[in-house]
Structures are given as C-alpha cells and as structure tokens.
Amino acid sequence: MSTVYNLKREVEKPVRLTGGHRLCAGCGAGVVVAGVLRALHKEDRAVVVNATSCLQVSTFMYPYTAYVDSYIHSAFENSAATCAGVEAAYNALQRRGKVEGNVKFITFAGDGGTYDIGFQSLSGAMERGHDMVYVCYDNEAYMNTGIQRSSSTPRFARTTTSPVGSVQPGKKQNKKDLTEILVAHHIPYVAQTAPLGNFRDLHIKSYNAIYTKGPCFLNVLAPCPRGWDYPMARLAEIIQLAVDTCVWPLYEVEEGVWRLTYIPKKKLPVEDFLRPQGRFRHMFQKGNEWMIEEAQRYVDEKWERLLERTGA
Amino acid sequence: MSHRLSGNEAIAYAMKQIDPDVMGAFPITPSTEIPEYFAQYVANGEVNTEYVAVESEHSSMSVCIAAQAAGARAVCATSSCGLALMYELLYVAASCRLPISLVCVNRALSGPININHDYSDSMGGRDSGWIQIYAENNQEAYDNFIMAMPIGEHPNVRLPVMTCMDGFITSHAVENIELLETDVVRRFIGEYNPEHYLLKKENPLAVGPYDLSPYYMEHKVMQAEAMKAAKVRILEVAAKFEKISGRCYGLFEEYRMEDAELALVLMGSTAGTAKAAVDKLREDGVKAGLVKTRVFRPFPGQELARALAGTRAVAVMDKSEGFSANGGPLFAETRSALYDLKERPYLIDIVYGLGGRDVKVEDIEKVFGRLADIAVTGEIGPLYTHMGQRSKGGDR
Numbered sequence A: 001m002s003t004v005y006n007l008k009r010e011v012e013k014p015v016r017l018t019g020g021h022r023l024c025a026g027c028g029a030g031v032v033v034a035g036v037l038r039a040l041h042k043e044d045r046a047v048v049v050n051a052t053s054c055l056q057v058s059t060f061m062y063p064y065t066a067y068v069d070s071y072i073h074s075a076f077e078n079s080a081a082t083c084a085g086v087e088a089a090y091n092a093l094q095r096r097g098k099v100e101g102n103v104k105f106i107t108f109a110g111d112g113g114t115y116d117i118g119f120q121s122l123s124g125a126m127e128r129g130h131d132m133v134y135v136c137y138d139n140e141a142y143m144n145t146g147i148q149r150s151s152s153t154p155r156f157a158r159t160t161t162s163p164v165g166s167v168q169p170g171k172k173q174n175k176k177d178l179t180e181i182l183v184a185h186h187i188p189y190v191a192q193t194a195p196l197g198n199f200r201d202l203h204i205k206s207y208n209a210i211y212t213k214g215p216c217f218l219n220v221l222a223p224c225p226r227g228w229d230y231p232m233a234r235l236a237e238i239i240q241l242a243v244d245t246c247v248w249p250l251y252e253v254e255e256g257v258w259r260l261t262y263i264p265k266k267k268l269p270v271e272d273f274l275r276p277q278g279r280f281r282h283m284f285q286k287g288n289e290w291m292i293e294e295a296q297r298y299v300d301e302k303w304e305r306l307l308e309r310t311g312a
Numbered sequence B: 001m002s003h004r005l006s007g008n009e010a011i012a013y014a015m016k017q018i019d020p021d022v023m024g025a026f027p028i029t030p031s032t033e034i035p036e037y038f039a040q041y042v043a044n045g046e047v048n049t050e051y052v053a054v055e056s057e058h059s060s061m062s063v064c065i066a067a068q069a070a071g072a073r074a075v076c077a078t079s080s081c082g083l084a085l086m087y088e089l090l091y092v093a094a095s096c097r098l099p100i101s102l103v104c105v106n107r108a109l110s111g112p113i114n115i116n117h118d119y120s121d122s123m124g125g126r127d128s129g130w131i132q133i134y135a136e137n138n139q140e141a142y143d144n145f146i147m148a149m150p151i152g153e154h155p156n157v158r159l160p161v162m163t164c165m166d167g168f169i170t171s172h173a174v175e176n177i178e179l180l181e182t183d184v185v186r187r188f189i190g191e192y193n194p195e196h197y198l199l200k201k202e203n204p205l206a207v208g209p210y211d212l213s214p215y216y217m218e219h220k221v222m223q224a225e226a227m228k229a230a231k232v233r234i235l236e237v238a239a240k241f242e243k244i245s246g247r248c249y250g251l252f253e254e255y256r257m258e259d260a261e262l263a264l265v266l267m268g269s270t271a272g273t274a275k276a277a278v279d280k281l282r283e284d285g286v287k288a289g290l291v292k293t294r295v296f297r298p299f300p301g302q303e304l305a306r307a308l309a310g311t312r313a314v315a316v317m318d319k320s321e322g323f324s325a326n327g328g329p330l331f332a333e334t335r336s337a338l339y340d341l342k343e344r345p346y347l348i349d350i351v352y353g354l355g356g357r358d359v360k361v362e363d364i365e366k367v368f369g370r371l372a373d374i375a376v377t378g379e380i381g382p383l384y385t386h387m388g389q390r391s392k393g394g395d396r
Helices: A007-011 A028-037 A054-059 A079-095 A112-116 A119-128 A178-183 A200-211 A225-229 A232-244 A270-274 A278-284 A289-310 B007-018 B033-043 B057-070 B080-095 B120-124 B138-152 B182-189 B216-245 B270-283 B301-308 B329-338 B361-377
Strands: A045-050 A070-073 A103-110 A133-138 A189-193 A216-221 A251-254 A257-260 B002-006 B022-025 B050-053 B074-078 B101-106 B131-134 B161-166 B174-178 B252-255 B262-267 B288-293 B295-297 B313-318 B346-351 B384-386
Touching: A028 A054, A028 A103, A028 A133, A028 A200, A028 A216, A028 A232, A045 A054, A045 A079, A054 A103, A070 A079, A070 B057, A079 A103, A079 A119, A079 A133, A079 B022, A079 B050, A079 B057, A103 A112, A112 A119, A112 A133, A119 A133, A119 B057, A133 A200, A178 A189, A178 A216, A189 A200, A200 A216, A200 A251, A225 A232, A225 A278, A232 A270, A257 A289, A270 A278, A270 A289, A278 A289, B002 B007, B007 B033, B007 B074, B007 B101, B007 B138, B007 B182, B022 B033, B022 B057, B033 B050, B050 B057, B057 B074, B057 B080, B074 B080, B080 B120, B080 B216, B101 B120, B101 B138, B131 B138, B131 B216, B138 B161, B138 B174, B138 B182, B138 B216, B182 B216, B216 B295, B252 B270, B252 B301, B262 B270, B262 B301, B262 B329, B262 B361, B270 B288, B270 B361, B288 B301, B301 B329, B313 B329, B313 B361, B329 B346, B346 B361
Parallel strands: A045 A070, A045 A103, A103 A133, A133 A216, A189 A216, B022 B050, B022 B074, B074 B101, B101 B161, B131 B161, B262 B288, B262 B313, B313 B346, B346 B384
Antiparallel strands: A189 A251, A251 A257, B002 B174, B131 B295, B252 B288
16 A cells, blocks of 8 residues: 555545445444445445345345445345356456446455355355456454354354353354355455454554455454343453454465564453453353463464464 | 257357356256356457356355346356255245346256256245246257246336256257348347336445335235236237247147147156147047146246137146155146036046156057046046156066
C-alpha cells in the first residue's frame, strides 16, 4: 500500500455496507465486512458474494440490501465458485466490450461455510486462479444455526454439538489451521487478520488482497457475542486479547514470503483470552487446570513455529 | 449441411456456434465428451468463452448461476450423479430466474453405480423449476439446444432450460445430422441483453435474498406463472426454428395417432424403436400409435389429454422407477392429465430399461398385445409392472 493509513480519512469514505442491517450488537462480522470493503478505491465497483450465513440473512433480507455494490448469494457451500462465476463472466463480457470500469470480486463466508462445507469450492477456486478475494469471517462455530461446532472451533470450547459433560470437556479436537492450508495453495496473497484497534492491519491486508492480481485469501477473526458468550460491549477487547495472547496471530504470506505483522509487546497468558468468554467457563473449574495448560501449550507451539517461519 | 456426428459432438458444436460467455466444465460419463470437444475449441481460440474447469458439478452449476446473474450466457453439461450433486442449485438457478442452458446426458443414478441410460437423473430434478426438453436422436438434441436460449431468455419466461438426451444411445452413437450455418444460429439466438445483471454499471443488483413468508410465496407464484408462459414460448420458438431448419417441433410428437385405439406414451430414443413397432402393427391392421413426450416441464397436460382422447388403451412407458409404489413419473403426470376427459382410455404403466437394459421392437409389440387384450376385456391387470427383468430365481 503506497499511502499511509489514516483512519479518519478511511471512515470518511462513503460506506459500502450501510447501517440498518440485522447483525447483533457486538458481532464481529459487520465490522469485518465494513472494514474490508472500505479498502476499495472509491471509484472501483465490487460484486460482493456471501455464503449462507448470519451475515447473509442479516444483510440481504428481501426487499432490503445493506450493500451499495452488486451482491449475490446462492447457497452455503459454494460462495467461492459463485465468486469465480462472476469473475469469469466479467472476463468474457470485458472481451466483448460489454462491461465498463474496474470491478472487484469479494466473497464473505463464515467458518462453517469456509473450513467445512465450502472448503472444496474454496480450494478449487483458489487453484484455478480467479482474480478474487475470499474473506472468511471466523467466529469459530455455526452461529447462524445456533452455535454448533465447526472444524474451526477451538479445543475445549462449549457449543451445542460439543457440550461440556461429565466425560467430555467441550470440543475434543483442535482448530483446523485453514490459513496454512490456503498458504499451501501457493496463491499470491494469504493473510490472517482481525478488526483490531484502528483497523490498520485489517485495512492494509484487505487492500493488498483486493489489489493483488489473482486469488487472495483473508482469514479474519470475528467474535460472536452469542456463541462466545461475552458482553457485547467487549468485542474490541476480546479481539485484542486474542491477538496479545497469540491465540490469533496476525501475519501475511505474500508470494510465499511469511511475515508477522503484529508482535505483542507482552505475550499474555492464554487464560486472559479464555476467561471473559462463557464458552470456556468450565476450563476454570477446579480440577480442569489441565485444560488451560493444554491450551497454553498448543498456542505456544504454534506461535514458536510461526516465529520460525516468519524469521521474527 | 449434412454431417455424421455423435450426440455429444453435435451439442459441443452447437455450443461453439452459440459461443456462450461462460462454461462450467466437469467430467462425468456419458456427458464428458461435451466439455472435451469444447475445450479444444477454447484451446484453438475459436470461441470467446471463459472455460471454468471446476472441481465438481456443484461448482459448475454455481459458476453458471453466478455468471448468468452477472449478465453472461452460461452453459454446462452433466449426467446422473453430477446432476444429482447440482439438485440444490437447480432450484436456486430457477428461483433466481436465470436462463442457464444445461445439457443432461441421461444416465441411471447410483446406487448401484451404473453408467447406462435411464431418466432417474433428470426426473429427480423435474420439480426444480427447470424447463425440460427431451430428444429422440442426435438431430433433436442439437435442435433442442439451439432453441434453449430463445425459450429461456424470453422476458415472460426467464427460466433455465435442461435439454436431455439418452446416454450412450444418443450421446455416443454417430448419426446423420443436419447442422445449421453458424451465422444462422447466431441470428436465431441473438444477443443476450438482460434488463438487470450484477455487472451493470448504472444499477447495482442484489441476487439471492433471505426471503421470508411475506414475499416467498409471491416469488414462487411468479415462477409458476413463468413456467406456464414457457409453454407458449416453446411453441413460438419452434415455429421460428422451423423457418430456419424445416424441422417441426411441438410439445410432443404424435406418431400415427389420427385414428389410434392403442397408444404408447414414452420419451427419448425408445420412440425410434416404438415407431418401428407401430409401423409393423399397422401393417397387420392394428390401430397402434405413439405419443413421444418432448417437453416434460412445463407438462403439456391438456394437449396430451386431447391427443389421447380417442384411444381405448394406453401404456405409459417409464424409463425411471420413481419408487412411489404407484408407477413412474411420466405415468403419474399422464394419468393426472387424462382425469378430465369424459371418456378415459384404460391406462397402465410399464417401467422398463432401467440402467440401460435394452428394449427391442418385439418388446414394444408385446406391450401393444397387452393393450389389445385390455381394450377387449376391460381388465387392465396389474396397474404398474416392470418389463424385461428376470424374475426372482428365473432364467439367467
């Protein structure tokens, strides 16, 4: 990005996701979408694609769309192929001289629609090299259907399909590392980010993804007050804790080169992130100390590996 | 111009003549040759088409939906389980009112896996809101595909069109075929200029809403009205097509039905076999006739009732099971269509040819033999039977 990031200037741009949509207060998804779309040049058009999700049902309920740009939603598991189809049409129509101006293609899907049911469609679209951006807003469970575990749900998290019981400590498996899987597609740009602080990290990575030719992928942490069980006013704080505990490291991989974009001044213990969230409440009960230890060990190992890869 | 082509090659050639904007391509027997032939046209620079070689049929239909919504003409071809994998999206395509053209090279559905012809695949999609047109042979497969876009894209219709041909029997057998000149095809198809589309600069469009009870039913009724309008449009396009080709198409074909007392209702390549049987029986003085269903969606119920009104006994031949325990899908539709007749013919269903089991002229003659008995005795016997299967513990 050639210009210096300036939050004031960015938020003064005309919005592309208008207010009045039906997302919950304290939901990360709306902040992510608004933040990504803000990185578009004012004069550029976009076609926004959604997978079926909280975002979809909240932003395009007939007859109201919250998007200023053109928009398409087709199904749950095909948002990448859908975006690919729009991009293919654009290429063909442009060759025929039937479409004007610069148009960008941006997909938003939740973790269920990305890590799980839409995974094949995503992998295919990335491999084929469409000029598109795929944004996963990761809230770590199927929230639209009422908080069910996905392969993005972290270990020990309580969901309605990974409940806590006398013989089960919440979800039994670790979170799938989707960002690394996308890096393995050797696409031009992959980044992990979050709507943190003044949104600089999200903005720059969105800009890079949108204005790098070819398929680009953003994995964006988007906490959910219902599923994570935190007071809605604490959204920004939860995101900050995810990053400062290294539970959600911010990094990018540009043409195969790994780079950490945020190193916490002081790496906080993982329990600082876990404690404010009801989904991890059982981890703090007497006798469950091992859960926090395991969670800490897992985060530390991943963080060490990331430090090695990025040479930080 | 006269050529010798397989059904698949004829479709690929029609696609080349049309030069669609986007093709979603994924292989599945027996439709694979269509994207194969077309890939060569792309490689040779003979078409402008964006050839999107996806990772599944689910994605090929997703690509087509998005491309058509974006303002492009989108095509694809599939068979059997490939169509089944698309089922969810067939409904999306129709409800978004996107006139995509899909060629279904009919093949039996798994399981067990079987690569040969029956209609279980497209019959599974019959209530998805797609227009369905079936071909008897290569010529009809080619002609139906050329007519698909003018039918589907009409403002009164705006529905996707599935043109179907019999796997292997039609898709792979090489037959003589009359091809139209490319400029004639292009003029017939015309430019695709939808009123609303995603890439339209002046007016952004949102497609695929969350649609609750205050509006959902209105949208479904509009879809239903479009399907009714399609019947009119199919005949208009057929009349125009006759002018450029000399070939005449209706909602179905009546073969020697003028004074027929015994009749069959069936579809696809079996019609060729049945016509031979009808001719043979006519020589013997039997008043036999055939109705070959061409347009299955919209279903021409009233027209079919008129065509069968003078008959005494009718056998519907279903080349898909349906598992309703009450006969196959073509039977259910035909029987319902005849309900309003004052004097109804006796009606039976024969399920045949599943998984590509062969049907011969003699088999069809036997069906007529049964109809003759029914006409005389008034006893239909079992309403719905299977033809050509070995009985349990029977001869092998």
